[in-house]
Amino acid sequence: MSLIIDQVDLSFGALQALKQVDFEVKDGELFGLIGPDGAGKSSLFRIMASLLIPDKGRCLMHGHDVVKDYRELRKIIGYMPGRFSLYMDLSVEENLAFYARVFGTNVKENYELIRDVYEQIAPFKKRLAGKLSGGMKQKLALSCALIHRPEVLILDEPTTGVDAVSRREFWDMLKKIQNEGITIVVSTPYMDEAEMCDRVGLIQKGKLLEITDPSKPYENDQAQLFSLKSEKGIYAYLDRIRNMEGCKQAWLFGDQLHVTLHSEEDATRVKAALDGWGDSSLEWLKITPSVEDRFMGLISNSEAL
């Protein structure tokens, strides 16, 4: 195991930031931690990076305890915090050289590992980091976190606020880094990024709700989940569906509604009712839940707030 999180609790005063968080990450795995702001993602990542001490529980990385063996631990991890820790008054190449030296290496030694990422910003290597665009800062921060060839790469919300194209490119880069044998733990508030991970943990209000492999259908899945589509637009149908007997919840989902019913019998009844609505373009299909559906099923309406 690359990483063992063992019953970790953390509080800030009255606020319980992490509640008995418990999971493991395998060697070479790309593990995603998905949840909204305030779920506890950054606190957990700071514990992994030995920057916060948990109130209870243990965290081991390649056998090193993050509290007792923090000196050893810091040599084998690369940590990219949400607010990039770059020196804004140093140039691009100075930042990289600085991080390499802090970790007792030089840029040349591991250049192959960062080549793909760094070459995209190399034309600006004389520019101060403070003068880079957000996307370029992100690439420089990733290069700096990788320059000592860590065994585990910890990335705290690297794609937040980044457009859909740059996000896709970033995940392509992560896949390549994973292929170099580096274990990656990454957090994100974007549910659609779950499918890029080998496994994901869903976290909300300090609690790990579930760990799942997005490529596999959910085992023992009892959910009666349906999608509703119409050429006339679906927003007008939202309240109508919610008020139907048997409807557990219904939400907008791209150009569809995703509707969860209580039972199979409800499905038959709802289908019959829809046929009577007089909209021939209605499409009602049973679907398998995506990670986002799953997440919404796990947090009840009131917990969402």
Add this chain to the structure above:
Amino acid sequence: MDEREHIIEVKDMVKKFGSFTANDHLTFHVEKGEIFGFLGANGAGKTTAMRILCGLSYPTSGEIHVAGHDVYRERERIKRKIGYMSQKFSLYEDLTVSENIHLYAGIYGLRKKQIAAREDQLLERLGLTHVRNRLIREVPLGWKQKLAFSVAIFHQPAIVFLDEPTGGVDPITRRQFWEMIHDATEEGITVFVTTHYMDEAEYCDRVSIMVDGRIDALDTPAALKQQYESVNMNEVFLKLARS
């Protein structure tokens, strides 16, 4: 839809910073009461355009009217007719829920009596009456974002500008937020919104996609998906912004 009033009318808008052209001859309009999605990659020029439409910066050239007012000569009038909310800045953390409402409503020139009546209504509707005297920083993010939106439309503006309003909130709150947006349009408010969540682009009546300072596509989500042979708006966006 053609007969609908154009609440925003932009003709040949150019904005240059030195030799850099941030907005390169933009021409488009927004119809009254619609949800208009303003998409584009980071650095495509969205924020620049939005600042001009909000009366915060002058264009280099072009003819632009917002809520019937000229962006060169009538910026103060524009500001009174719009609302604005972003994820990064919305409410004052060290003021209470109620103080934030009074502050914003006061800035927009509402009278005390009006404010009091609408405040009660608003808090009731959001289910936030019990936290009215709590500091904003103690209020969960989801509530905060919903409140920020309500405050941005508290003075019943003609248009509300939303700059990445749902960043970081959980998937259910995000959807509830969009239901609030729909409700606002039913009251006649026009919504101008940016987002990085491509499923949210589907909730808009029409969507424009900016690439390198230009608008490369503008249509309904359904028409864009058809035109770019894509199953969803994410694919449309990737095809346009990558090419």
